[in-house]
Amino acid sequence: MRLSKLILFLFLTSSSVFAYCGDSGIWVFPNDRKLNKNPVFIVEGFARSQKAILSLNKEHKIYLKSGNSKVDLVVLETLIGDFQLTQAVLKPEVELIPGLVYSLEIDNLKNPEILRRFNFETKKFESIEFIVGEELDLKKPRIKRKPQVSEEVLTYWGCGKEVKVIFDFKVKDDSEVVVRALVRNRMTGKETEFYVSLINDKMVLGKNMCSGAFLFEEEVRYEAEFVVMDASGNKTAYSRKPINLSRPAKRTYPEFSKLDLKFESIELDDL
Template sequence: MKKIIPVIILVLTTVDGFSKCASSRLYFWPSKQTVSSNSIFVIDGYATSQKIIIGLGTTYKVYLKSADEKIKLNVQELLVGQYNLTQAVLKPEKILAVGKEYELVIENLGDLESQVTRYNDSTKQKEKIKWTASNFIDTVSPNWTSKPEFTSSSYDMYGCGPATFANFTFAATDNSEFLIKTTVKNKSTGKETTFYLQAVDQLISVGHGMCAGAFDFQDGDKFEVAFSLFDASGNITHWTGDKLEFKRPT
């Protein structure tokens, strides 16, 4: 069995390797610093940071701030994963101004304010979450050039528990960054869970790392999944045809 260790296993562990998990963290998308003027934004909250995601727009006001304006971010979707991960899809209440730099602000975080940062590989420093709006408005939906196919499963034990994934290869094109809207149905219980996943090297890894993840397979043996393409401007290409079946990774 080919071992595939997705990025989320790495980012949700502490610096001492795979021995223990961090207690909280936020993740922000799009990952590129230049976005379309009609961009949407996605924030994932891990472990205790899930309460921030659930409270966005109520307990925690969230907006984009430029030098001369604030643009409110409205929660379009709130998605609760099955293993220590919750996600919000946010849409600005108006189009971003071309050429302006916007900083993401989440109010009332107190001691958790330091979580609204990301690591810059070039400077080796944490920095505030900022995007610059381009003069491009993206209204074209992504396209599959090769629809997802099951390729392998993986189950690996680490310090805090297993990392388990069903892996699917695909190919797609778009004018913007895109996520994979993934809906998994447990055929034993009938329960469906939906989450937006980032693909890595044309690979969609459905499951969870040792610390967190969108999908958990403990309550069943047979599952089915549907994938839709969702780009950074909110354009979506819905899944058509039969769902893909897979078994619980072992």
């Protein structure tokens, strides 16, 4: 009888919690498999994987591969978060060919398996692939509703604190979008910039117990500015005055009854 391993995936609307943080990981934007002809990519490294992000196109060549052809990805900028996260923004050196399927490749990774996505239908980890469409997207995202703080989270876990400020922020675009958040310490002037996800009109600034782009310190006043970017690199700035922020003051407790729990049985041979 083949043994199976039960993996519990916890997807939380306002937080993500894991009993064990791990020591590496890579996340890639966009998540959608279909690309326009002029895409941009964000590759984000957690913990030990930050070193690979900082060494892209040095020790670690990054490119798209389709059959025997390769398209180099050019690093436009690198952003370093406050706690265990680093990301690079990239674009193809040449225009992609419609109809082709490209896989994302990074050479010389210590553990190549971290550059994979889990497919819940096949219950397997798969290479990160994209298919290119015919459209050249030059349209900027449209802000439909200004960002407003909707919830604050200050939760204590076994491995550390989860400190988050959650925004409602409605944006219209034909592709996935992310938000470049600039958080400024109003007392020292220190700034941190990082791209964060915008999912179901929700945007989260802060950290969980394992990592996070922004550390909110006690008794410190902050302000935030936002620029929305779609999957083709088109940008729209939220042009009103910066939004004032502070670290959540009241301790919160997770409402486990509201968590969306997904259980998946995965064969050990597939891991």
